[in-house]
Amino acid sequence: MKSSRRFEIDGYHGTNLNGMIIAAEAIGFDASALKSTDKILDADTPVPFIAHLVKDDKSTHFVVVYRVSEKCIWIADPADKKRKLKRENFFREWTGYAVFLNPTPDFKPTKESKGKLARFIPLLHPHIKTISQCILASAILNVLGIIGSFYFGYIVDAVLPSKGYASLQILSIGMLLLTLFQVTLGVVRNQMLLHFSLKTSLSLNFSYLKHVLSLPMKFFDSRKVGEILSRLEDGAKVRGLLSGAALSVIMDVIMMFLAAVFLLMKNFTLFLVALAAVPLSTAVLWGFAKYFRENYRRQMSCGAETQSFLVESMNGMATVKGLNASGRTFDEIEKRIMAGTRVGYSGAIMSNIQGVITGLIDGWGGNVLLWVGSWFILKDTMSLGSLIAFNSILGYFLGPLKRLLGLQTSIQEALVAADRLGEVMELEPEENAEKSFLKPSSFSGGFTFQDVTFRYGTKRPVIEHLNLEIEPGSKIALVGPSGCGKSTIVKLMLKFYSPESGDILLDGNNLLDLDNANLRDHIGYVPQEVFLFSGSIRENLCLHKPDATFEEIVEAAKRAQAHDFITDLPERYDTVLSERGSSLSGGERQRLALARALLGNPDILIFDEATSNLDVITEKAIHETIRELANQGLTTIIVAHRLATVIACDTIFVMECGRITEFGNHYELVKKGGSYAKLWEYQKL
Structure with a gap:
């Protein structure tokens, strides 16, 4: 049962039946979940098995049933210890769901790690x-x-x-x-x-x-x-x-x-x-x-x-x-x-x-x-x-x-x-220290998604059998309703997660073969939720490039339309921000995040709803900066809800339910009269 935690397939509130089955199969078991409508356990019931309980406080829980008799049920509770329960007490909490496990040839018994001290x-x-x-x-x-x-x-x-x-x-x-x-x-x-x-x-x-x-x-x-x-x-x-x-x-x-x-x-x-x-x-x-x-x-x-x-x-x-x-x-x-x-x-x-x-x-x-x-x-x-x-x-x-x-x-x-x-x-780091990873000195920014499927934990797939081609040096946009998988694609590009199936290539190299630190050093990422640390503005801007000169910092701030409001602050670039930058407006935080990304001189720029809190004038100026960067050969990827911000993109990919339903430039998509055209007409109202 610890495998569901070890493989990180459960969330804050623990795992579920599907997660338990995935964990069991990952270590070589053939697992099946059954529901007993009459909740009958007798001598013919194979043990041990995993039982799903609902406690008095309505919280769900899994235990191992390892012995059954006419009067009692013996369980091993990971949160407590081995206990003997009267049948009526067990049936009061048991939902009837059970997971039965059978070892396959792939199963290799492993001893629980002893002596963790x-x-x-x-x-x-x-x-x-x-x-x-x-x-x-x-x-x-x-x-x-x-x-x-x-x-x-x-x-x-x-x-x-x-x-x-x-x-x-x-x-x-x-x-x-x-x-x-x-x-x-x-x-x-x-x-x-x-x-x-x-x-x-x-x-x-x-x-x-x-x-x-x-x-x-x-x-x-x-x-x-x-x-x-x-x-x-x-x-x-x-x-x-x-x-x-x-x-x-x-x-x-x-x-x-x-x-x-x-x-x-x-x-x-x-x-x-x-x-x-x-x-x-x-x-x-x-x-x-x-x-x-x-x-x-x-x-x-x-x-x-x-x-x-x-x-x-x-x-x-x-x-x-x-x-x-x-x-x-x-x-x-x-x-x-x-x-x-x-x-x-x-x-x-x-x-x-x-x-x-x-x-x-x-x-x-x-x-x-x-x-x-x-x-x-x-x-x-x-x-x-x-x-x-x-x-x-x-x-x-x-x-x-x-x-x-x-x-x-x-x-x-x-x-x-x-x-x-x-x-x-005991958890494995995101990179295997024994494996040698590729560290290219630069990237042209050509991404290829080949039949990629991904899900968070045991939830339904966020993206399914996705095929996507991003040309080097192009400026593309991902648009679509909330939850369609736009931000997930960005996180896969950054190797925050690995796909469940399929391959992601960057400049022809599988993303799994690239060094994480080297990859992220060449990507300027502006997230949807900007996080600023307690410290000066200068320290926050230099997070991606600690050795940046003051002239480089100012230049990046100007390109992000942040220099003017910074100079209005009491200590300018040495102004100390409160926790999470709460003393700044949402638009000011986004401009600092953009300046931070630009300061690293990236080969690839990724904007995940990066201008959603900006006023129209500032947003227009920033998109002019983005256009200039794209013209310099930087691959630019924009995730957006507001279609007005992606009109100038070379290619716009429209997503629905984890799949790309249509793509093309703004005018081509409007002419098609599909979901993009309908959304464009709606946003013009």
Whole structure:
């Protein structure tokens, strides 16, 4: 079932039956979906199969049914765990739809990737020297601490009874100097740990972000922004375990070993008494481990959902206020926060219960130890000083042991975080690093679509069996109603997506064989929705060409009819824009996007509704610029609804339902009297 996510065939709200079948077939299964009208499951029903459920909150869900009996149904729930349900409870949620799978000869069993935490261990390799120094410093500190424990025992047993004033002064001064050395060494060790933690945190975050930026567009189509960003918080948990807990384990094991040696030398019997409580504490801690892992998974999922909704709400605040939906938006935010709070609260309750049980075991263990030790003193088999020293050294043994056992909380949290990070890190980037791609120094701009079909996820095809020829250096337009596939063609040209079938050629080369970065460097793209980053106008314009001179920036702005309004701003080209450029009008943002595209001196220009927000005068001036560029041999592709903006194009392709229904220049199409002519007459009214 994870394959539907891995192949990015589902969207924000999960996959559907068709998506499940496509995912199964992609990994070598013959899949079929059936609907049981009477919802009867008996011993003859083949298992396992995938069942489609509708939860109480009306959300849809898929589970695996792996066992059926007369009274119960056993399911494996990806969002929860394996559960046994009464038949009536299962039938209440089951829609009757089921997906049955049969392996084909193409199916190759693969083991689910284990040890996802292990994939991050290489982050520690550059810091082996620092780790070794920290371990050495910790070992020295532990030895010094144990020596201090003997100091107290010696004072009680030897110095005080003999009233050795001179010995007391010498020992006390020595302990003061020893303490000073301990503190100094501890500061140095902690500083090294801090540096190590910072370096691993940066390495992990940068590797995640770099990988995310290398993923194809379909990844971003199927995930919310908050879900992607929440993985950075998961990275902090993984880093905490690797840089903190991993070192702690090594240092605590060393400390336990040293302490155990001294404790055995002191009193073997008392040491066995101290160890008696360890198995009980271990059983309690690991008994709660599975619950905490599932609880942390639900907490992280709720947190990602809340963050995603908050990001969407803040970005759409104008719509929220315009529709007077602030109250409803708050209710939705509150619902998501409360859902996460309830999950966290239930986890806190279980943590308290665990703490009470382990605290009781520890308390009883300490009392029994004091009881047995006092009995040894009364029988003159142990001195008071030895008991004090033993109890002090015992802290160096039980303390690390408790920390090691207590790591189960951090381990469970980090395992869940590593699993969530691994879901993204295991995805293939949009380009195979092992493949060699073509990097032409320039393009003439001749595009050819050969029987191309494409769909988003599991939806119906947006374009079907499309054949399209764009001559190098020509100026063409794609027109048609919304949803007919115009913008999709542009995205395929930019290699945002790959066709489901068919081939796309550029200058005779298959687009799949061209290097993505090189291709996009030679295309000036002005999208339908202009995105401007927080920063100066100059920085936004140079996004495509960071090394552009100021003269080149000004020239591009003038050609895009943006120079005049820029010079009217307080800081001109150094004016800092607000988030997404919201302080500018839609037309001003479009002109900046056009200037940004022109600054890169592209071989191909693509305008996706790029002048829809401009006034008539500015739009006319920009189209004059586009005409000049086309006359210089640049292939120009215009996506438009307003036919008045494409009259001067060499060829106009009219699209309906993902197909080209007619093409020609403006006058030829009007003369034909087809859909273009009708649309032209309608827009003239």
